[in-house]
Structure formats: structure tokens, C-alpha cells
Amino acid sequence: MxxxxxxxxxxxxxxxxxxxxxxxxxxxxxxxxxxxxxxxxxxxxVSWNEKILLPLHEHLYVVSKEGQRIVKCDCGYEFGDYRENWKHKCRVRVRDTEESIGELYPKYMGSDPDWEELREYICPGCLSLLDVEAVPPGYPTIFNFLPDIDAFYEKWLGRKAPDKK
Ligand SMILES: [Zn+2]
CATH class of the missing domain: 1.20.1280 (Monooxygenase)
Structure with missing residues (x-):
């Protein structure tokens, strides 16, 4: 079963x-x-041993490492504390011209680059594209999702998170 x-x-x-x-x-x-x-x-x-607490995003996990909860990529790159925005540790490529947008993202073709840019967040370890934001230029980096790990374990799974006693 x-x-x-x-x-x-x-x-x-x-x-x-x-x-x-x-x-x-x-x-x-x-x-x-x-x-x-x-x-x-x-x-x-994954090739590393830190315990996965929660899958966070494509390629990314919240793991338990030395009593800390950190974000880790499947390649092993560590983004630090899960409460901080992992995007700040990424390489960012900004597409802010019609040509550079249209190259890869036909659905945004014709959007006015004065009003919208595409930001690609890339893992510094494996260069995977982790996320894309379509936002007005100057818009702050979006924080996707802050999981409440303890509540998730306790309410949904009926037990404590494995890194808690
Ligand atoms: Zn990576």
C-alpha cells in the first residue's frame, strides 16, 4: 500500500x-x-544530509541545519534563514526591454517596459531559474511564501516538527 x-x-x-x-x-x-x-x-x-522539513519552492527546501531552519537548493546552495527572502541571495537578471522580454516570454510581448520588467531569480549554485517576477520597475522584491512550519506540523500532521523536541 x-x-x-x-x-x-x-x-x-x-x-x-x-x-x-x-x-x-x-x-x-x-x-x-x-x-x-x-x-x-x-x-x-538530494546529495546532502540535512533533514528536509518542508519543500518550499521548485528546487528549494527548508531544512534543519545545526538547529537553524535554512533554505537550501537541491544543488546544495544555502540561502540562509528561511524567514529571510531567499531571492536576495539569488543572481538576478532583469529583462526590461521589449526585445529581452520577447526573447523568452512571448506572453509579455508588447507589455510596456516602462511599466513592467521581468526579474529572473537564479540560484548562484546551479544557475537554475527559480522564479520570475513581472513587476513595475523599482517594485520591491516579492516575498513568495513564509511557511509556518510548526503550525503546519502540529495542525496538519498532528505532531511536532522533527527538529523540535
Ligand atoms: Zn541551486
């Missing part, structure tokens, strides 16, 4: 399941067991 579940979930993760679709599965109220299986699969796939 559990094995079958694991294979299914593994296939879903392999099938480039969009993060937005993975998220409700992870936090699915019906089956907290699924969360453990997903964590197990993810943990097996």
Missing part, C-alpha cells in the same frame, strides 16, 4: 509536476502519510 503510493508519487514528481499542483498534494489533509512519502522521495534525491 505504502509502496504503491510511493511509486505513484515518485512518478508524479518525475513527470515534472508543476509546483502549483504538487503543493495541494503535499498539504492534502486527507493523507498526512503522503507528506512523509514525498519528503522521503525528495530526501533520497
Amino acid at each position: 505504502v509502496q504503491h503510493d510511493k511509486k505513484t508519487l515518485e512518478r508524479m514528481i518525475d513527470g515534472d509536476l508543476p509546483w502549483d499542483e504538487l503543493k495541494p498534494i503535499i498539504s492534502g489533509r486527507k493523507d498526512p502519510n503522503r507528506f512523509d512519502i514525498i519528503l522521503e522521495i525528495l530526501q533520497e534525491r
Whole structure:
């Protein structure tokens, strides 16, 4: 039963399941067991040993390291405290001309670069594109998501986070 579940979930993760679709599965109220299986699969796939507490974003995890909760990329790059915006540690590429936007993002073609720019947030460790923001020039960096890890574990999974006694 559990094995079958694991294979299914593994296939879903392999099938480039969009993060937005993975998220409700992870936090699915019906089956907290699924969360453990997903964590197990993810943990097996990374080359480092810090315990994954929560998948945060495509490529990114909140992990427990020496009593701290930090954001870590699957490549091993560490972004620091999970309450700080990991985007501040990224390499940022700004596309603020019609040419540079249209090159990769046809759906933004024709948007006026005076009003909107695209910011690409890139992991300094593996150069994966982690996120793209379409924002007015000068707009502050968006903080995507600050998970309440303890509440998540206690309310949704009915136990304490593994790094808490
Ligand atoms: Zn990386």
C-alpha cells in the first residue's frame, strides 16, 4: 500500500509536476502519510544530509541545519534563514526591454517596459531559474511564501516538527 503510493508519487514528481499542483498534494489533509512519502522521495534525491522539513519552492527546501531552519537548493546552495527572502541571495537578471522580454516570454510581448520588467531569480549554485517576477520597475522584491512550519506540523500532521523536541 505504502509502496504503491510511493511509486505513484515518485512518478508524479518525475513527470515534472508543476509546483502549483504538487503543493495541494503535499498539504492534502486527507493523507498526512503522503507528506512523509514525498519528503522521503525528495530526501533520497538530494546529495546532502540535512533533514528536509518542508519543500518550499521548485528546487528549494527548508531544512534543519545545526538547529537553524535554512533554505537550501537541491544543488546544495544555502540561502540562509528561511524567514529571510531567499531571492536576495539569488543572481538576478532583469529583462526590461521589449526585445529581452520577447526573447523568452512571448506572453509579455508588447507589455510596456516602462511599466513592467521581468526579474529572473537564479540560484548562484546551479544557475537554475527559480522564479520570475513581472513587476513595475523599482517594485520591491516579492516575498513568495513564509511557511509556518510548526503550525503546519502540529495542525496538519498532528505532531511536532522533527527538529523540535
Ligand atoms: Zn541551486
